[in-house]
Amino acid sequence: MSVLVYTESEQGTFKKAALEVASYAKAVANQLGTTVTAVTINVDGASELGNYGVDKVLNVSNPQLQSFNANSYAEAIKQAAEKEAAKVVIVSSSADSKYLAPLLAVGLNAGYASNVIEAPTSTSPFTVKRTAFTNKAFEISQINTDVKIIGVSNNSFGLVENSGNASSEDFSPSISDSGIKVESIDKATDKVTIADADIVVSAGRGLKGPENWGMVEELADVLGAATACSKPVSDLGWRPHSEHVGQTGKPVASNLYIAIGISGAIQHLAGINASKVKVVINTDAEAPFFKAADYGVVGDAFEVVPQLIEKLKAFKAQQ
Amino acid sequence: MKILVCISHVPDTTSKINFSEGDTKFDTNGVQFVINPNDEFGLTRAMWFKEKQGAHVTVVNVGSTETEPTLRKALAIGADAAIRVNTAASDGFSVAKQLANVVKDGAYDLVIAGRESIDYNGGMVPGMIAGLTNANFVNNCIGLEVDGTSAQVVREIDGGKETVSTALPLVIGGQKGLVEESDLRIPNMRGIMMARQKPLTVVDPIDANAETTSVKFEKPAPKGAVKLVSADNLDELVNLLHNEAKVI
Ligand SMILES: Cc1cc2nc3c(=O)[nH]c(=O)nc-3n(C[C@H](O)[C@H](O)[C@H](O)COP(=O)(O)OP(=O)(O)OC[C@H]3O[C@@H](n4cnc5c(N)ncnc54)[C@H](O)[C@@H]3O)c2cc1C
Numbered sequence: 034m035s036v037l038v039y040t041e042s043e044q045g046t047f048k049k050a051a052l053e054v055a056s057y058a059k060a061v062a063n064q065l066g067t068t069v070t071a072v073t074i075n076v077d078g079a080s081e082l083g084n085y086g087v088d089k090v091l092n093v094s095n096p097q098l099q100s101f102n103a104n105s106y107a108e109a110i111k112q113a114a115e116k117e118a119a120k121v122v123i124v125s126s127s128a129d130s131k132y133l134a135p136l137l138a139v140g141l142n143a144g145y146a147s148n149v150i151e152a153p154t155s156t157s158p159f160t161v162k163r164t165a166f167t168n169k170a171f172e173i174s175q176i177n178t179d180v181k182i183i184g185v186s187n188n189s190f191g192l193v194e195n196s197g198n199a200s201s202e203d204f205s206p207s208i209s210d211s212g213i214k215v216e217s218i219d220k221a222t223d224k225v226t227i228a229d230a231d232i233v234v235s236a237g238r239g240l241k242g243p244e245n246w247g248m249v250e251e252l253a254d255v256l257g258a259a260t261a262c263s264k265p266v267s268d269l270g271w272r273p274h275s276e277h278v279g280q281t282g283k284p285v286a287s288n289l290y291i292a293i294g295i296s297g298a299i300q301h302l303a304g305i306n307a308s309k310v311k312v313v314i315n316t317d318a319e320a321p322f323f324k325a326a327d328y329g330v331v332g333d334a335f336e337v338v339p340q341l342i343e344k345l346k347a348f349k350a351q352q
Numbered sequence: 353m354k355i356l357v358c359i360s361h362v363p364d365t366t367s368k369i370n371f372s373e374g375d376t377k378f379d380t381n382g383v384q385f386v387i388n389p390n391d392e393f394g395l396t397r398a399m400w401f402k403e404k405q406g407a408h409v410t411v412v413n414v415g416s417t418e419t420e421p422t423l424r425k426a427l428a429i430g431a432d433a434a435i436r437v438n439t440a441a442s443d444g445f446s447v448a449k450q451l452a453n454v455v456k457d458g459a460y461d462l463v464i465a466g467r468e469s470i471d472y473n474g475g476m477v478p479g480m481i482a483g484l485t486n487a488n489f490v491n492n493c494i495g496l497e498v499d500g501t502s503a504q505v506v507r508e509i510d511g512g513k514e515t516v517s518t519a520l521p522l523v524i525g526g527q528k529g530l531v532e533e534s535d536l537r538i539p540n541m542r543g544i545m546m547a548r549q550k551p552l553t554v555v556d557p558i559d560a561n562a563e564t565t566s567v568k569f570e571k572p573a574p575k576g577a578v579k580l581v582s583a584d585n586l587d588e589l590v591n592l593l594h595n596e597a598k599v600i
Contacts, residue, residue: 038472102488103479127512132491135448135479145447147475160567165472169369172472173568174519177561212488213518216504220512226461228510232599256600274494274529275508280365280470281389281528289599300365303470306572310597312589313578323578328592332583344586 035070035088036062037119039110041127042076046217048123049192049229050185050244052085056193057185058123059086060152065121072113072204074098079201083111085250086195091116091204097211099127104211112206114141114180120183121159126286127228134175134184143180148188150307167280186307187228187286195324208305230259231290233308235278237263237301239315239334243271248338249293255345260283263295279304297322314338353407353498353520355398356460358451358477359426360388360469361419371569378471378569387422390466394526396536398464399430405498408432410458414441414450420552427547428539433548439557442565444472448480449560455485460521461501467492467525471584478525487521494529 034051038058054306058069070087075098079090084255091113098105110133112120122137123224124130126148148164150171157233158175161183165172176183241248246260253260260276267277278285280303294315295301302325305311313326314337323329330337356444363369364386370379387395401407413419416435422435437450455463463482463535468475484488488503494513495506501520507514508529539547581589593600 105489121390122475127367128492129536130473130507132479135444135476136483138445138476138491139480139483144443145474145476147562148473165569166363166369167470167473170371171570171572172566173570175567176563177564177565178563213490213516216515216517218509218512218514219512220509222511224511226511268533277528289593289597301353303365310593310599312593323580325575326578327576327597328589329578329580330582330586330589337583337586339585341586341589344590345600348590 034120035068035117036065036081036121036123037114037117038069038071038087038123039083039130040071040073040078040127042078043258045076047076047125050127050187052192053190054123054125054185055082055189055276056195057086057152057190059193059195061121061123062086064153064156069112070113070117070119071180071199072110073242074109078197084179084194084200085192085198085270086197087199088197090199090201092201093204093206094344095205097208102211102213103129103133103136104213105208105217107133107140108138108208109206111140113204116204120180122180124182124184125182130184138182141180141182142178143182143183144176144178145184146176147184148186149183152190161176165262165305167303168284169303172232188231188309188349189286189307225259227261227276227283227285228257232256232258232285232291233261233285233287234258234291234293235261235263236266236293236331236334237295237296238265246272246336248342252291252338252342252345255342284349293338295322296320297325322323353401353405353462354458354460354461355401355409355464356458357391357395357398357409357411357426357431357453358463358465359391359395359411359413359422360466360500361385361402361413361422362388362469362471363417365389365470369571372398375569376566387426388466388469390527392467392529392536393528394464394524395426395429395431395467396531397526399537400531401498404428410435412451412454414439414447423552424547426540427552428543429552430543432550434552434553436552437557438554442562443577444474444476445480445563446560448477450557451477452481452484453558454555455481462498462520463487463523464526465523465528478523482523485521485523485525488518489523490516490518490523493524493526496524496530503576548566
């Protein structure tokens, strides 16, 4: 009856979120007095996962699972959960995990709570805290089914080292045809994505036009950050839709969110409330974003951002 | 093609969120309800299929009588028929079970739902309907074409997009991008008049217990005041981010 955790990887390397969900699984296992089994797909990482509290790794290696596919991945995880008689299954809140989790919930007849931000407040009844109303509130939610699925929000629990030695075992689930055929993938592989980023540098209509994004990208480069934008910016076609942050765009749960020339409309704030530290650069001292920010600079982005880039470069050089 | 569009009835995006009854219930006082934005993109895409390729579009909501104005609005936008499953929506799984039952009953070819609703943000209803009805499922859809019984779908992935092909019956979780925002429709007078004549069928719910229950709600702790740094003193900002906030 261990806790099962699905640890996501990309091209043979664990995502940071995988180590975070492993850390979370360990906390739940401690509460339940049991062990943690991780299921990995096409990556061998017992030693790395052991450092985050995993006791046993089920390695699935299967060419049918080479690229992500929600149905097949859900099947593999379901069979792993059944093999381990897992009562709690933990996944991340990546787009892929949010895609497969509802299918897994049906397969396991399990209640699923997404966007969970803390270890369970109680395991009997099983109670978790999650974000709701697009980060404008928290919901304390009780999962009533025998098997439970928890989707952990990125950067909410953090990485917790729990040195240990994980054993490793091959696991071969039977996978049926997924019904979905990938025709093409269009993805900038060298870029940090909003979902994985610790730092997000975001800019709004205050930047006046797409030709001014060079400094935003440079600032992101210096910080190893992902770039993002407000909705009108993507609507105007200045930046791709995948960068649009907010209630109708992507949620951001980074450690640092820098908002440049963004007014801070309620729909934008809803998407970034889960970020820990917010910095705002805006010419308008009355911009609503200053009420939501931790640090603010009232000033013209075209003057502030280039200077900030120089200061950060100097700071990084000293580190 | 028979299309079912799932419509969630949600507080409009500018709503102040408050709770009542000892923070156990969402306080609807003064709140305006709208079609969930992610569903609105899907509904508009369904209208496109109806007009360009011929399709019969039914909208469905699981909810009590209060949600009927939202369904009427969807009819005024152009849906042909509406169904309300007569039970208060509780958790995502039980809502998905009600909807899956409607899907099976009506033998729909395409089910369009929103990636998530902006109130509880569960993000589970579309996938669960697919799981419960054994249909193909694509989430985070930003493009959809159907030709006969095959479909081509573009979905957003972290850092880009992916194009997949699949077959009907299909369930999608849609979002912004599925249609241009400028194509979203506001009901006009004619649409509103016509909506009155269209069927809004109320069906009884099936037995489906809530797998999860809301015990309580909390609001985020009030934020401290922003620390302003002068534009001439950005060293201070770097210093604060490094030493105080410890994020760089
Ligand atoms: C249903 C609905 C859903 C929505 N969902 C979203 C969403 O998901 N995400 C989202 O972002 N928005 C969303 N919006 C839109 C939202 O209401 C705002 O319109 C939007 O966030 C404003 O974007 P902005 O701040 O970039 O632009 P603006 O409101 O134009 O603000 C630009 C800001 O830049 C500042 N500025 C100008 N020049 C400079 C300069 N040189 N240097 C520094 N600052 C400068 C200005 O002072 C201003 O504060 C939604 C709206 C609706 C109705």
